[in-house]
Amino acid sequence: DEASSVPAAQKSGWGQFLKSLASFSGDLSGLTAPPFILSPTSLSEFPSYWGEPKDLFAAIADGATPEERQLRVTRWFLATLSGQFTRREKETGSEKKPLNPFLGEQFLGEWDNGDLVLTVEQVSHHPPITAYRLENKKKGIVWEGNCAQKTSFSARQISVKQVGHGLLKLKLADGSTETYLVTLPQLKIEGLWTGRPYVDLTDVSYIQGSHGLTTTVKYSGAGWISGSSHRHTTTITSGLNGPKLYEITGTWTGESKFAKHSKDKKEGEVFLDADEHVERERVSVKPVEAQNEFESRRAWKAVADGIRSGDYDAASTAKGALENSERQKRKDEQAAGAPFQLRLFDHVPNDPEYAQLAALLKFKPETEDSWRLKPSAGR
Ligand code: HCR
Numbered sequence: 001d002e003a004s005s006v007p008a009a010q011k012s013g014w015g016q017f018l019k020s021l022a023s024f025s026g027d028l029s030g031l032t033a034p035p036f037i038l039s040p041t042s043l044s045e046f047p048s049y050w051g052e053p054k055d056l057f058a059a060i061a062d063g064a065t066p067e068e069r070q071l072r073v074t075r076w077f078l079a080t081l082s083g084q085f086t087r088r089e090k091e092t093g094s095e096k097k098p099l100n101p102f103l104g105e106q107f108l109g110e111w112d113n114g115d116l117v118l119t120v121e122q123v124s125h126h127p128p129i130t131a132y133r134l135e136n137k138k139k140g141i142v143w144e145g146n147c148a149q150k151t152s153f154s155a156r157q158i159s160v161k162q163v164g165h166g167l168l169k170l171k172l173a174d175g176s177t178e179t180y181l182v183t184l185p186q187l188k189i190e191g192l193w194t195g196r197p198y199v200d201l202t203d204v205s206y207i208q209g210s211h212g213l214t215t216t217v218k219y220s221g222a223g224w225i226s227g228s229s230h231r232h233t234t235t236i237t238s239g240l241n242g243p244k245l246y247e248i249t250g251t252w253t254g255e256s257k258f259a260k261h262s263k264d265k266k267e268g269e270v271f272l273d274a275d276e277h278v279e280r281e282r283v284s285v286k287p288v289e290a291q292n293e294f295e296s297r298r299a300w301k302a303v304a305d306g307i308r309s310g311d312y313d314a315a316s317t318a319k320g321a322l323e324n325s326e327r328q329k330r331k332d333e334q335a336a337g338a339p340f341q342l343r344l345f346d347h348v349p350n351d352p353e354y355a356q357l358a359a360l361l362k363f364k365p366e367t368e369d370s371w372r373l374k375p376s377a378g379r
Contacts (some may be wrong), residue, residue: 005094006195010034014195021153021192027127028151028158029100035312037197039088039096040304042296044107046098047120047132048283049083050143050166054111054136055279061139061170066178066211067245067263070236073168073180073207074215074248075271078234079278081252085187085199086230094196095189099300099319100128102326103340106294108379109283118283119379121344123371124148125326129164131345131371133379140171146371147184158189158197165368167353179210181357185219200229201252208357214240219252232256240361248272294343344379345371 006014013034020031051057056076063069089095101122109118120132129148135141145166152159162184170178186203200221207215215236222229230253236246245263248271250256256272258265265271272278285291291298299322306315333340351370358366373379 006034007036010036018192021158024151024153027149028097029128033097035307035310035315036195037094037097038307038312038315039098040300040307042099042101042105042107042300043128044101044105044120044122044130044296045283046084047107047130047134047145047147048109048118049080049087050132051109051111051116051118051134051283052083052280053079053278054116054281057116057134057141057143058136058139060168061136061141066209066213067236069170069178070180070207070209070211070213070215071246071271073182073209074217074234074236077182077207077215078217078232078252078256078272079274081185081201082230082274083280085201086253089196089198094191095198099303101125101130101296102299102322103330104294104343105296105299106292106344107285107296108291109285111281111283117379119344119373119377121342121371123342123345123347133345133373135379142169143167144169144370144372145182146369156190156193158192159202160187160189162186165354165358165370167357167370179353179357181206181208181354181361183207183361185217188221201232206361208240208360210357212239212360213237213245214242214361216240230254342371342374344374344377346374348372 017033053076056079060069060072060076063072103122103125105122107120110116115138116136118134123129123131127148129146131146134143143166147162147164150161150163164184166182168180172178183206185201185205188200188202189197191198201219203219205217213236217232217234220231230251232252234248235244237244247259247262248256249259252274254275258267258269258271260267288298288301302318303315306318348370350367354368354370355366
């Protein structure tokens with residue numbers, strides 16, 4: 001039975017959903033999906049995946065040379081991917097449709113009693129854009145970025161282009177700053193017809209260091225030659241098309257090893273074991289009662305409770321109430337001539353810091369917006 005993972009009572013709903021996808025492009029958040037595919041978690045929580053391999057993040061600062069630091073940024077980045085893209089499928093059997101954050105929604109978290117601090121704000125609703133900052137003050141590392149998604153549908157799968165980037169800033173012992181531009185992979189959502197959607201990655205992403213080193217991660221899935229999915233081939237070169245210093249191959253969900261011709265590393269030496277040897281820790285957040293009214297888990301509590309307990313009527317009533325109240329707020333703001341103001345981040349249109357590093361990757365156009373934490377945010 002092709003649709004075996006879809007509960008009997010929701011089969012026609014799932015069929016409708018798939019049909020609506022076929023004639024759709026834009027952002028998926030507006031589409032009504034059957035209950036079994038709904039997640040009780042808002043997309044504003046997703047930036048916490050960047051912080052979960054917290055020791056690898058902290059270790060970036062201990063790299064003695066630009067090459068060693070480029071390797072460490074690359075290792076941390078690859079280690080975040082299994083959380084970002086396969087966690088939900090692993091835990092619940094399929095990818096789910098996350099809650100669509102409201103404008104100004106916040107997600108505030110930390111690890112190790114505040115040694116690592118995460119701040120997230122939904123900085124746009126149409127299109128949905130999430131801005132985040134992860135900071136380890138003791139180590140002098142800041143990772144600040146934004147993410148939006150452009151979705152299209154073809155050949156039985158959903159393609160999701162991640163729009164946005166992150167900048168990792170490292171304060172070095174001599175007081176200077178090193179910056180890394182990180183670009184994001186594209187996703188395919190497969191398994192739709194069997195009612196068990198899961199994510200694989202395609203295309204490339206880059207890590208461009210201000211010292212001139214470039215990491216290129218090429219993603220490939222299960223093909224007719226390689227049976228396994230989630231594969232990558234990663235190179236570190238001196239400049240985008242410069243001499244190759246390192247090559248690393250493997251899967252971003254499991255083991256990655258140095259390949260032949262890697263400067264000062266042996267062929268077959270393990271670079272990362274994303275499955276086994278990476279300590280990961282979930283982010284800590286305040287209990288809902290102590291959260292402010294814009295914090296995700298407090299604002300979505302009734303919706304999430306309904307989804308978790310299977311009371312979908314309660315979930316959809318609560319969701320409708322939240323969405324109506326947001327619409328009303330925007331109308332009131334318009335009528336008062338006082339548009340919504342972000343509380344935690346400042347918008348930096350055509351970010352020059354992005355442009356400088358993007359130019360090394362020969363991107364066109366070389367401009368993109370960024371969002372920076374307001375000094376007054378108190379985080
Ligand atoms: C595409 C996706 C929403 C966006 C999610 C992103 C891209 C968000 C930023 C994170 O850093 C990484 C990330 C991981 C998720 O895998 C990705 C989600 C997967 C599904 C979801 C769709 C909007 C849901 C489509 C509905 C399907 C399940 C039928």
